[in-house]
Amino acid sequence: MRLLRYSTMALRLRRRNTIYFILLAGLLAVIWASYQSINQTAMPAHKPLSDLLTALDEKQVANGVFTTDGDRLDWTDTQGGRYRTFLPAGYSTVLVDKFHESQLPVDVAQSPGSNVWLAVVLPNVILFLTIGGFLWYVLRRQRAKTGSSV
Numbered sequence: 001m002r003l004l005r006y007s008t009m010a011l012r013l014r015r016r017n018t019i020y021f022i023l024l025a026g027l028l029a030v031i032w033a034s035y036q037s038i039n040q041t042a043m044p045a046h047k048p049l050s051d052l053l054t055a056l057d058e059k060q061v062a063n064g065v066f067t068t069d070g071d072r073l074d075w076t077d078t079q080g081g082r083y084r085t086f087l088p089a090g091y092s093t094v095l096v097d098k099f100h101e102s103q104l105p106v107d108v109a110q111s112p113g114s115n116v117w118l119a120v121v122l123p124n125v126i127l128f129l130t131i132g133g134f135l136w137y138v139l140r141r142q143r144a145k146t147g148s149s150v
Helices: 002-038 049-057 092-101 116-146
Strands: 061-067 072-077 082-086 106-109
Touching: 002 116, 049 061, 049 072, 049 082, 049 092, 061 092, 092 106
Parallel strands: 061 106
Antiparallel strands: 061 072, 072 082
16 A cells, blocks of 8 residues: 555656646746847947938938837848938938938838837746746645645
C-alpha cells in the first residue's frame, strides 16, 4: 500500500513539474516574441528637415511614409537610401502638399508610440502573472504544511 502512495505522489510531482515547465516556456516565448517585434525594424539614418527639403526640390525623393501623429517622416531617395526626418509640430501638412505637388507616393503608418499593447499592457500582465504564480505557490506550500483542506 505504501508503494502505491509513493507512486501517486511521484506522478503528481512529475505532472506539476511538467506544468511549471510549460508555463515557463510560454513566458519565455512571449518575452522573446516581444523583443523580436520591437527590434525587428532597422533604424534608417537621420536627416534634418533642410536635407529633405533640398532633396524634394532636386527631385531626389522616391516616396515618404508619415506617422499618424505627424512628428516623423521616413523617406527613400532615388538611389534607395532610407532616411528619417523628425518634423516640427504642424509641418506635416505642408510636406504632404509638397509630396503631392511632386507627384510622389505618400503613405501613413501607425506611430510606434501608439502600440499600447507591447509598451504597457504586456509587461504588466507578465508581472501580475509572476506575482500571482509565486503567491499561489507559497499558499499551496503553506496549506500542505498545516494539513488543512481549505
